[in-house]
Each structure stands twice: as C-alpha cells, then as structure tokens.
Amino acid sequence: MSSSKLHIFNSLNGKKEEFIPINPPYVGMYVCGPTVYSDAHLGNIRTFLTFDIVFRYLTHLGYKVRYVRNITDVGHLVDDADEGEDKIEKRARLEKTEPMEIVQKYTNGFHQTTEIFNLLPPSIEPTATGHIIEQIEMIQKIIDNGLAYIENGSVYFDVKKYAEKHNYGELSGRKIDELLEQTRDNLEGGNEKRFFADFAIWKKASESTIMKWNSPWGIGVPGWHLECSVMSTKYLGKEFDIHGGGMDLKFPHHECEIAQSVGADGIAPVKYWMHGNMLTVNGAKMSKSLGNSFLPNELINGDHPLLEKGYSPMTIRFFFLQAHYRSTVDFSNEALQASEKGHHRLMKAIENINNIKTSPSSSVKVDELVEKCNQSMNDDFNTPVTIANLFEGVKMINLLNENKQTISDADLTKLKSHFHHYVFNILGLKHESENNNNDLVDNLMNVIIDIRKNSKDKKDYATADFIRDELNKIHISIKDSHEGSTWTYEN
Amino acid sequence: MSSSKLHIFNSLNGKKEEFIPINPPYVGMYVCGPTVYSDAHLGNIRTFLTFDIVFRYLTHLGYKVRYVRNITDVGHLVDDADEGEDKIEKRARLEKTEPMEIVQKYTNGFHQTTEIFNLLPPSIEPTATGHIIEQIEMIQKIIDNGLAYIENGSVYFDVKKYAEKHNYGELSGRKIDELLEQTRDNLEGGNEKRFFADFAIWKKASESTIMKWNSPWGIGVPGWHLECSVMSTKYLGKEFDIHGGGMDLKFPHHECEIAQSVGADGIAPVKYWMHGNMLTVNGAKMSKSLGNSFLPNELINGDHPLLEKGYSPMTIRFFFLQAHYRSTVDFSNEALQASEKGHHRLMKAIENINNIKTSPSSSVKVDELVEKCNQSMNDDFNTPVTIANLFEGVKMINLLNENKQTISDADLTKLKSHFHHYVFNILGLKHESENNNNDLVDNLMNVIIDIRKNSKDKKDYATADFIRDELNKIHISIKDSHEGSTWTYEN
Numbered sequence: 008m009s010s011s012k013l014h015i016f017n018s019l020n021g022k023k024e025e026f027i028p029i030n031p032p033y034v035g036m037y038v039c040g041p042t043v044y045s046d047a048h049l050g051n052i053r054t055f056l057t058f059d060i061v062f063r064y065l066t067h068l069g070y071k072v073r074y075v076r077n078i079t080d081v082g083h084l085v086d087d088a089d090e091g092e093d094k095i096e097k098r099a100r101l102e103k104t105e106p107m108e109i110v111q112k113y114t115n116g117f118h119q120t121t122e123i124f125n126l127l128p129p130s131i132e133p134t135a136t137g138h139i140i141e142q143i144e145m146i147q148k149i150i151d152n153g154l155a156y157i158e159n160g161s162v163y164f165d166v167k168k169y170a171e172k173h174n175y176g177e178l179s180g181r182k183i184d185e186l187l188e189q190t191r192d193n194l195e196g197g198n199e200k201r202f203f204a205d206f207a208i209w210k211k212a213s214e215s216t217i218m219k220w221n222s223p224w225g226i227g228v229p230g231w232h233l234e235c236s237v238m239s240t241k242y243l244g245k246e247f248d249i250h251g252g253g254m255d256l257k258f259p260h261h262e263c264e265i266a267q268s269v270g271a272d273g274i275a276p277v278k279y280w281m282h283g284n285m286l287t288v289n290g291a292k293m294s295k296s297l298g299n300s301f302l303p304n305e306l307i308n309g310d311h312p313l314l315e316k317g318y319s320p321m322t323i324r325f326f327f328l329q330a331h332y333r334s335t336v337d338f339s340n341e342a343l344q345a346s347e348k349g350h351h352r353l354m355k356a357i358e359n360i361n362n363i364k365t366s367p368s369s370s371v372k373v374d375e376l377v378e379k380c381n382q383s384m385n386d387d388f389n390t391p392v393t394i395a396n397l398f399e400g401v402k403m404i405n406l407l408n409e410n411k412q413t414i415s416d417a418d419l420t421k422l423k424s425h426f427h428h429y430v431f432n433i434l435g436l437k438h439e440s441e442n443n444n445n446d447l448v449d450n451l452m453n454v455i456i457d458i459r460k461n462s463k464d465k466k467d468y469a470t471a472d473f474i475r476d477e478l479n480k481i482h483i484s485i486k487d488s489h490e491g492s493t494w495t496y497e498n
Numbered sequence: 499m500s501s502s503k504l505h506i507f508n509s510l511n512g513k514k515e516e517f518i519p520i521n522p523p524y525v526g527m528y529v530c531g532p533t534v535y536s537d538a539h540l541g542n543i544r545t546f547l548t549f550d551i552v553f554r555y556l557t558h559l560g561y562k563v564r565y566v567r568n569i570t571d572v573g574h575l576v577d578d579a580d581e582g583e584d585k586i587e588k589r590a591r592l593e594k595t596e597p598m599e600i601v602q603k604y605t606n607g608f609h610q611t612t613e614i615f616n617l618l619p620p621s622i623e624p625t626a627t628g629h630i631i632e633q634i635e636m637i638q639k640i641i642d643n644g645l646a647y648i649e650n651g652s653v654y655f656d657v658k659k660y661a662e663k664h665n666y667g668e669l670s671g672r673k674i675d676e677l678l679e680q681t682r683d684n685l686e687g688g689n690e691k692r693f694f695a696d697f698a699i700w701k702k703a704s705e706s707t708i709m710k711w712n713s714p715w716g717i718g719v720p721g722w723h724l725e726c727s728v729m730s731t732k733y734l735g736k737e738f739d740i741h742g743g744g745m746d747l748k749f750p751h752h753e754c755e756i757a758q759s760v761g762a763d764g765i766a767p768v769k770y771w772m773h774g775n776m777l778t779v780n781g782a783k784m785s786k787s788l789g790n791s792f793l794p795n796e797l798i799n800g801d802h803p804l805l806e807k808g809y810s811p812m813t814i815r816f817f818f819l820q821a822h823y824r825s826t827v828d829f830s831n832e833a834l835q836a837s838e839k840g841h842h843r844l845m846k847a848i849e850n851i852n853n854i855k856t857s858p859s860s861s862v863k864v865d866e867l868v869e870k871c872n873q874s875m876n877d878d879f880n881t882p883v884t885i886a887n888l889f890e891g892v893k894m895i896n897l898l899n900e901n902k903q904t905i906s907d908a909d910l911t912k913l914k915s916h917f918h919h920y921v922f923n924i925l926g927l928k929h930e931s932e933n934n935n936n937d938l939v940d941n942l943m944n945v946i947i948d949i950r951k952n953s954k955d956k957k958d959y960a961t962a963d964f965i966r967d968e969l970n971k972i973h974i975s976i977k978d979s980h981e982g983s984t985w986t987y988e989n
Contacts (some may be wrong), residue, residue, distance in 0.1 A: 073599070107622045107733060108564070115619050118609070128606050131598045137628035140711050220631050242598060447987070450972040451942040458949055458965060467958075474949060481941040496938070 011385045013068065015249075016333060018257065019178055019183040022386055027246050029278060034070040035243035036062065039235055039252040039260070039278075040132070042079040043113035044094040046302050047120050048287050049338075050293065054253045056324065057283040057332040057388075059126045059335040061249065063433050064384055075242045076129040078117075079216045080110040081136050082210075082231045087156040089200075089207040089230065096217055106218050110136075120303050124321045125435050136232040139220050142229040142237050146208050146222075148271040155270070159197040160211030161273040166204040169266055175204070178265060178280060179258035196477050206263050210232050216302060239276065240268065250277040254284055279334075288313065288338045315340045319439050328434055349394075354438055355437035357430060358402040359408055360423050366413035371403050373418045377425050388435065397429060448496075456485070456492045502876045504559065506740075507824060509748065509771040510669055514811040520769060521738050525561040526738035527553065528730040528768075530747055530759050531623070533570040534604035535585040538611050540783065540829075541777050541971045545744045547815065548774040548879075552742065554924050555875055566733045567620040569608075571815050572627050572709045573701075573722045580721065581697040582690075586707055597709050601627075602804065611670070611794050615813045616926045619930055622733050626725040629710050633728050634721040637699050637713075639762040646761070649690040651702030651716040657695040659755055666695070669756060669771060670749035671962040697754050699724050725755035730767065731759065741768040745775055772823075779829045806831045809838060810930050816841040819881040819925055840885075845929055847892040848921060850899055856903035862894050864909045867918050881925065886918060939987075947983045 008090070013026040028034045038058045041047055055076070076482045085091035099106040135142075146162055149155045149307035154169050155162050162492070166175055170183045186204040207230040212219035219226050239247060245268070252261060259281065268276035301311045309317030319328075326346035328338040377397060383392035394417040400422070406412040414422065430436050455474060475485050483496050502719040504517040506674060519525045529549045532943055546567070556563045576582035592595040612619070625776060626633075637653055638645045638899040645660050646653050660666055661674045698721040703710035710717050736759070752771065759767035776783070779790040792802045801810030809817075817837035855886040867890060874883035891913070905913065919926050946965060953961035968974050974987050 012895070073596070104790070105622070105733065107563070107624065131596070131602050133598065134625075134628060137625060140630050223633070242596065272673065362685050447939055447972070448942065451939065451946065454965065454972070455942065455949075455969045457947060457968065458946075458961065461961065461964065470949065470952065470961075473952065474945065477945045477948065481938070481945070 011382045014387055015279050015384045016281045016387045026279065028070065029246055032069060032071050034065055034249065035247035036072060036074050036249040036251065037074045037235070037239040037243055037247065040076040040078050041117050042083040043110050043117060044098040045113060048119050048300065049303060049306065049474055050123060050253065052120065052303055053286060053327050053336065054123065054283045055121060056136065056327050059390055059435060060390060061226050061251065061281070062127060063435055064388060067433050073131070073243060074129040075131045075239065077235060077238050078114055078132055078134045078277065079192050080134045081235065082229050082234060088136055089210060093218065094230070123303070124324055125437055133238045135229065136218070138234060138237050138241065139229065141231050141241055143222050143238050144387065145233065146266065149208065149267065152270055152439050155208060156201070157224055161199060161207055162209035162224055163200055163205045164263065164266060164270065165201070166266065167202045169270055173269055175266055176262065177380055180261045181258055181262065196247045206230060206232060206259060208267065232260055233267060236264045236267040236276070237262065244270045245274045246276060246278070248281045248282060251281040255284045256284055272323060282365045284335050286336050286338065288401060290337060318343045321436055322347045322350050323438060329394060331389055331391055335360065347454060350436065353397065354431060356404045357426055359404050360426060361410065363404065363407045363419055365416045365419050368413060369415045369418045370413045371407065371418070372424045373425070374398050378404065378419070380429055382397045384433070400426060452494055458493070502873045504876045505878055506770050506772065507878045509773045509859045515770070517770065519561065520737055523560060523562050525556055525563045525740070526734035527563060527565045527740040527742065528734055528738065529728065530653040530726055530743040530751070531567040531569050532608055533585055534601050534608060535589040538608050539791065543611065543794055544613060544777060544818050544827065545774045546612060546617055547615065547818050549742045550926060551879055551881060552740065552772070553618060554926055555879060558924055564622070564623065564734060565620040566622045566730065567987065568726060568729050569605055569623055569625045573720050573725060580701065584709065584719070608803065614794070615815055618926060624729045624733065627709070629728050629732065630720065631724060632732055633724050634713050636724065636728050636762050637759065643761055647717055648690070648846065651718060652690060652698055653700035653715055654691055654696045655699050655754070655757060655761065655775060656692070657757065658693045660761060664760055667753065668758055671751045672749060672753065675786065683914045697721060697723060697750060699758065705928045723751055726756060727755045727758040727767070729765060735765045736765045737769070740770045740772060742772040748773055772857065774823045775826050777827050778830065779827060809834045811912060812927055812930050813838045814840050816927060820885055822880055822882055843892060843929065844888065844921060847895045847918055850895050851917060854895065854898045854905060854910055856907045856910050858906065859904060860909045861904045862898065862909070862937065864913045864916070867891050867894065868912070871920055875924070883987045889916060943985055947985070948980060950983065963964065
C-alpha cells in the first residue's frame with residue numbers, strides 16, 4: 008500500500024478531496040449508462056472506461072465496490088426539455104419494429120463493445136422499465152413533500168419551490184435567478200410547466216405511445232432524470248459514495264437527480280460527483296454533422312475517411328488512458344499511431360521481464376517505482392502520469408536486460424508482480440490475443456525461412472525444396488527474391 | 499422452396515400439424531428462459547438450441563419471427579409448489595451479496611454460454627422484475643373474472659373453479675379428479691390453498707424478503723408461472739404461434755400459463771406448443787446427486803471424471819443436432835468422439851467444394867439433395883435426418899473430387915449455396931476459428947521437426963542446434979525422445 012491516500016476531484020465543490028467511503032470497506036458507485044437506441048459512440052466508451060478504471064483501482068485498494076450502471080430503455084425524449092418522442096420509440100418506428108426489440112438489439116451491441124474494450128461488467132445493470140413501480144413511489148413522495156405539481160396527467164418537479172429551501176444549481180453552478188429569467192423567454196403559451204427549469208418526473212402518454220404504464224396520475228411514462236435517482240437509491244441506499252457520468256450530464260440530468268433525492272428523502276445522495284471530459288477530432292468537436300464522428304467499429308476497422316488505418320481496441324484503450332479523464336482527448340492518426348507503439352513497447356517490456364537475470368543485490372529502486380505509480384493513481388486516478396511512471400519501469404527492464412543494472416530475486420519478483428498488476432488489472436490492458444497467435448506464426452515462419460536460407464547458402468537444395476513442398480501442403484507459398492523470401496497463407 | 503410444407507408436432511394434441519401462422523408473414527415465438535441463480539446446465543442449452551433451430555428455420559422459410567425468451571430474475575421459489583425461498587435470494591445469501599448482483603452475474607454467464615454455442619440472441623429478452631405492473635394488472639383481471647381468491651395477502655388461482663368451464667390438464671394430460679384426490683393427501687393444515695392444484699399468482703412477502711413490491715393485496719412477489727403469461731401477451735399478443743420449453747415445464751408451468759391467459763382474457767394463448775426432451779449420461783438420468791452432471795465449461799474443457807477429453811462447442815452442437823429434439827440424448831465419450839469426426843468431415847467437405855471441377859452436364863442430382871433436406875426439416879425440424887441427407891452430399895462432393903461424377907456450373911453453384919446455407923445458417927454450425935490458427939501452428943511445428951530430424955539423420959548437427967536455439971528464442975522448447983520430438987510453448 009502507498010503512503011499517499013486516494014484523492015478524488017469532486018465536481019460538487021471543484022476540489023480534490025481525500026476519499027473516505029461512507030461505509031468502508033463497501034463502496035457504492037453509480038454511473039449513468041447508455042440510452043439503447045443506437046450504437047454506443049466513442050464518447051460513451053471513454054466515459055465508461057474512466058469508471059472502469061475507478062472500479063478497478065478501488066477494488067485494487069481493497070474496497071468491496073458495488074458498481075451500478077443503468078440501461079435507459081424508456082423515458083429519454085428526443086428533446087431533453089421533456090418534449091418530443093421517446094428516442095427508442097422513434098428508432099423502433101424507423102426500423103419498423105417494436106421498441107423492446109430496439110432495446111435488445113442495442114443492449115447486445117453495447118455489451119459486445121464494452122467487452123471488446125475490456126471494460127468489466129458492472130455489479131448490477133438495472134433498466135428503467137424494470138423500475139416503474141419504484142419510480143411511481145418516488146414521485147408520490149415528492150408530491151407528498153409539496154415539491155411537485157400535477158398538470159393534465161403529467162407531474163412536474165417544482166424547482167422554484169425546491170430552491171426556497173435548497174441549493175438548486177449546486178452541482179452545475181447554474182443560478183436560479185438566471186433560470187428564472189429564461190422562463191420568460193422560453194415558456195411558450197400552453198406549456199404545462201410553471202417555471203423554465205421545472206422538469207417532468209411523470210409524463211402523460213399520447214395515444215400512439217407504445218411504452219406506457221398506469222399510475223395514480225393516469226397512463227404515462229416516468230421522466231428521464233427519475234430512473235437514476237430511483238435505481239441508485241434502491242441498490243446503493245439514500246446516500247452513496249460516487250456518482251459518475253459524462254460532463255454533458257451535469258446539467259440538467261445530475262442537478263435534477265440531486266433535487267429528486269433531496270425532494271423525496273431530504274438527503275443529498277452523493278458524496279463524490281465525478282465527470283469525464285469530451286472527445287475532439289483533429290482539434291474539432293466530434294459531431295455527426297461535421298462528418299468527423301466515428302463509431303468504435305469504424306475506428307477498429309479504419310473504415311472512415313479521416314482514419315489512415317484501423318487501430319486495435321487495446322491501442323484505443325491505451326490512447327484514452329494517456330489523457331487524464333478530466334482533460335479533453337483529441338483523436339488524430341499521429342496520436343493513435345504513437346499509442347500503438349507505446350502499447351506495444353509496454354507489452355514487449357512485460358515479456359522481457361522474463362529474460363532478466365538476478366544478482367545478489369539491486370542497483371535499481373523497485374519500491375520507488377511502485378510508490379510513484381500508487382501516488383499518481385491516488386492523485387485523482389491520473390493514468391497518464393501512471394503510464395509515464397510505468398515507462399520508467401520499461402527503461403529499467405531494458406537496462407537490466409542489457410546488464411547495465413542489477414536486481415535481486417526479491418526485487419525482480421516485486422517488479423514482475425507490479426507490472427502485471429498495474430498493466431493488466433488496474434489499467435485493464437491486455438495482449439491482443441489474436442495477434443499473439445499471429446505473432447507466433449510469424450516467428451515460426453521466420454525460423455523456417457532462416458533454415459531454408461542456410462540450406463541454400465550451403466547448396467543443400469534438397470532441404471530447401473523439402474521445406475517449400477511441405478509448406479505448400481499446408482497452403483503456405485514461399486516467394487524468393489533478391490531481398491529475401493516472403494510467404495503467403497491461403498486458408 | 500420445397501414442395502413439402504412445415505409440420506410441427508403440437509404437444510397440445512400429440513399430432514404433427516401443418517404450420518399455419520396466425521398472422522403471416524409474422525410469427526410469434528415464446529420460449530421459457532433460464533432462472534439466473536446458477537450456471538446454465540446442458541439441459542437448458544439443449545432446449546435453447548432446439549428453439550434456435552426453429553428460429554433459424556422459420557426465418558429461412560421467409561417468416562418474420564419475433565422470438566421472445568425471458569429471464570426469470572424473481573419469483574421462482576426453491577420448492578415449485580409455492581413454498582420456500584426465492585432461488586435467487588437463496589443464492590444471494592450464500593454468495594453474501596444482493597439478489598440483483600446474482601441476476602447480473604448469471605445473466606452475463608448465460609449470455610456468454612449461448613454465444614459459445616452460436617445460439618442467436620432472441621428478439622426480446624424481458625425480465626420478470628421488469629413487468630411487475632403488468633403482472634399486477636393480470637392478477638386483477640383474473641380476480642375480476644372470479645378465478646382467483648385472496649388469502650392472507652397472497653392471491654391463488656382457483657383451479658377447481660376454472661375447471662368447471664375449462665379443460666385444466668389439457669396440455670399435460672393431468673386429470674382434475676386425480677388432482678382433487680391429491681388434495682386430501684397433500685394439503686396440510688394451515689395451507690392457504692383450497693385445492694392441491696391451486697397455485698400462487700401473488701405471494702405475500704416475508705419480512706426478510708429483499709425483492710418485493712407493493713400491490714393492491716399488500717407487499718409481495720408475483721407467482722412464477724405468471725411472468726410468462728404476462729410477457730408473452732405483452733410482446734406477442736393474446737394469441738401467438740409457438741410456445742416452447744423443456745418437457746419438465748409442461749406441468750405445472752405451461753398448464754398454469756394456459757389457465758392464467760384463459761382466466762384473464764378468455765383466449766387460449768398458444769397455437770403450437772413444443773417441448774424438448776431430456777439428457778442422459780451413459781444411459782442414466784443426468785443429476786447432480788449421481789455425480790454424472792456436468793456444466794458446459796466442463797464438457798468443453800474435459801474437466802470431469804466421466805469425460806475422456808474436452809469437446810469443442812461445435813462438436814457439442816453437432817452432437818445435439820444428431821438427435822431429434824423430441825428424443826432423449828445420451829452423452830458418452832464414444833458418441834461425442836463420433837460427432838467430433840462427423841463435424842470435421844462436414845467442414846472438410848465444405849472446403850472441398852472449392853476444388854470441384856465442372857463439366858458441361860451433371861451426373862449428380864443436386865435438386866434432389868436440396869429437396870430431401872427441406873423435407874426432413876419440414877418434418878418437425880428433423881435435424882438428424884437432415885444431417886444424414888447432408889452426408890449424402892458429402893459423398894457426392896468426394897466423388898466429384900475424384901472425378902467419378904460430373905457437375906455443371908449451375909449445379910455446383912447450387913450445391914455450394916445449399917451447403918453453406920444449411921450448415922452455417924440453418925444448423926448454425928461454424929468452423930472452429932481458434933483451432934484453425936492452432937492447427938497452423940501445429941502444422942508449422944511439424945514441418946520444423948521434420949527438417950530437424952532430416953538434419954540429424956544427415957548428421958548435420960549445426961542445423962539441428964540452430965533450429966533448437968531459434969525456437970528457444972520464441973519460447974518453444976523441443977524435447978527429443980526415442981519416439982520422436984515433442985514441443986511446448988510458454989507464452
């Protein structure tokens with residue numbers, strides 16, 4: 008264990024604070040998951056990777072983490088301001104199918120994508136449709152506390168009333184007066200809301216809506232912000248340790264979550280709020296309309312005009328981790344290619360640890376290296392500094408292999424375990440297993456080509472021909488040229 | 499398309515009937531999914547494979563199939579007769595965690611297993627906890643129709659009352675008089691049921707129960723049989739085409755499903771009931787207490803005293819398909835090894851189609867082969883006969899490659915497409931891709947070992963040593979003995 012202690016940047020007050028769980032060794036963490044109406048985009052993946060690292064590191068520190076990441080399968084409207092169709096129903100109409108088929112399709116796709124990037128599954132992955140009763144019950148509590156009003160079959164959270172006693176805007180820094188100002192500009196005639204910042208916690212369903220439920224206020228759908236309050240409370244309690252999400256969710260989504268929980272139970276729900284930053288491409292915001300947005304699969308296959316080639320999932324994971332989660336990340340071919348090399352060097356170093364020979368004493372300082380990695384992770388999960396620290400370890404490994412430094416048995420064991428632990432368990436990187444097998448085939452072919460070259464040099468043409476014929480039998484053809492021999496395999 | 503028409507054995511009347519969907523080209527199919535409190539066992543896998551074939555074949559016939567397979571995540575009690583703890587809660591207590599963590603863990607595991615066996619994901623995979631409101635609404639309908647009674651916070655389906663007008667026992671063949679007889683023997687004092695065959699549709703929750711909900715009858719949990727009626731109705735309508743499951747679910751589960759649907763909506767819900775048969779091992783029933791039950795992973799890894807070795811997922815899939823779904827299947831090493839060879843021969847034949855040379859005319863009858871495959875599948879999805887028909891095709895392919903028969907261009911295209919379609923799309927078999935690469939490594943190592951043996955025979959020890967050293971560098975060690983050389987690779 009490190010002498011330093013974990014500190015987390017808390018979005019609630021903008022400060023790095025020592026992490027002290029409410030009920031150690033248990034830690035509760037809630038992260039807003041995807042709305043499953045389309046393929047997960049890279050911004051989502053970066054957010055989930057951030058909290059994958061938090062999950063892994065807290066587990067490494069010995070905490071028993073219950074990690075809840077929801078699936079939004081109803082209630083997220085096309086227009087975030089409580090208007091327009093449900094995103095999933097809209098997609099179902101486009102794909103001429105039933106909303107729950109859309110949910111199934113994109114949930115499956117999301118799971119495949121998280122697996123490709125080696126994101127650990129959360130402990131619980133609850134769905135909005137799976138918690139309608141609980142949502143109705145929370146709405147009732149908020150109404151009973153006088154903080155919501157019913158209007159034509161919908162229920163709205165009364166932000167102005169709430170703000171009389173509580174600090175609405177605490178998380179996002181929005182001022183209630185400014186929001187009040189916007190009311191005059193934005194609330195058109197006929198709008199059911201009394202105040203611009205009010206938000207639906209229950210929305211009356213139209214005739215054509217497919218996903219809808221009975222409630223004390225008529226047939227409708229829970230508001231989008233509500234599910235997260237309900238599911239975090241149900242599985243983590245009224246007060247829990249960490250709530251994470253992308254920066255774009257800070258307002259209104261997370262601000263409303265606080266208001267709902269305080270409005271229902273009188274308790275601020277979250278001790279540490281964490282927000283991940285956004286992605287850019289060649290310096291510009293990633294956006295579909297700018298044509299510079301790509302999906303995970305396009306990035307992996309290199310199937311986009313802006314991409315010179317495909318990058319493996321582990322290259323992309325390494326690339327993301329080279330930036331701190333609170334910084335923006337800029338995609339460029341140069342940066343991705345540098346990450347590819349970096350990831351490869353790191354993996355190579357781990358293999359090379361096995362070739363190190365030990366001495367009676369150490370000239371290298373392994374404890375110091377371990378301590379530095381712990382310190383950087385304890386500093387608000389600073390993965391780029393941690394990776395830089397690991398690369399000092401890579402230098403160490405190379406010097407040891409060149410016999411320019413010495414290491415004792417005990418220190419070598421420590422170095423090996425430190426690298427394995429940090430690279431595989433905490434950063435969640437891995438060998439690209441497919442490549443591994445391909446590497447082995449490449450290596451074997453290099454051995455065979457060398458043998459064949461030696462035979463030809465010795466004018467042992469019988470052996471050279473034997474090799475060519477045997478390879479032909481297993482569908483490998485050898486082509487000789489002045490520069491040497493190349494080979495192709497046809498399955 | 500075949501001149502024959504699809505016929506399905508309908509468990510409801512014990513007859514093979516022509517398949518005529520209620521609303522073509524749409525087909526609704528509901529299959530009872532797993533209760534996610536432990537790893538899926540092989541019997542489950544066989545059942546889901548059966549309906550994977552049904553799903554694939556109906557799709558092949560041009561139907562637009564909505565395939566619903568549920569996840570039971572609450573309500574399935576340890577004792578099927580409405581007593582004892584919830585299976586998932588019991589497991590949660592054993593694993594010292596929260597029920598929904600158990601649900602998550604075993605749902606993830608189940609998905610991994612179905613993927614390994616190449617089972618297509620269903621169109622919708624709804625959960626019991628996701629449909630509590632709908633279940634409460636169906637209970638209310640049944641009560642309103644006078645077919646359920648409330649007793650101490652629980653609601654029971656009144657089978658005797660139902661049987662006055664409807665045929666309870668229609669599916670399973672149970673006689674209401676015999677069930678009545680059992681009432682005297684089995685209903686102890688204090689039991690809330692009026693009649694032995696009555697079943698809970700809402701069960702009052704005890705203080706210690708974790709998963710429970712408010713209802714008009716107090717805090718409780720829906721009865722296990724109810725979820726399937728509710729979810730099939732919600733996603734497929736009050737009347738749908740096919741309902742499938744294992745034979746052990748016929749009574750009471752499916753019998754109760756019919757009673758619930760008829761009791762709520764007055765309509766028999768299912769046109770074709772299909773039931774898959776059971777597994778045995780070396781002739782005996784597979785059972786944990788007999789020590790002859792193994793999990794999918796144990797079968798794949800060969801990690802069980804009864805298994806001589808591991809069998810690949812595609813070998814196991816092929817093995818299952820060699821029996822008709824209404825027959826029992828007996829596991830034995832001999833049978834699995836025969837399937838391994840059979841699967842390999844089939845895959846090899848598909849590769850060999852590419853080597854066939856065409857002639858101006860055909861001596862083989864491709865149309866006849868295609869027709870025979872369609873006929874056997876149309877005969878209640880008879881996969882073993884279909885596989886036998888495909889092996890006639892394998893013979894055809896081999897004779898063509900030996901130039902003992904002739905085939906025209908057009909027929910060859912047809913043959914190729916028929917094999918691809920039947921083997922990959924309908925039977926859902928595939929090449930074992932991992933083995934493929936391992937095979938290549940094996941083949942290359944055989945070439946290298948042969949070269950080295952030749953060198954040693956020629957007393958060219960320099961080459962033999964060169965080979966050994968080069969292999970060592972890439973972590974392969976060669977071991978020589980009187981029987982020849984073996985090698986090991988350490989990554």
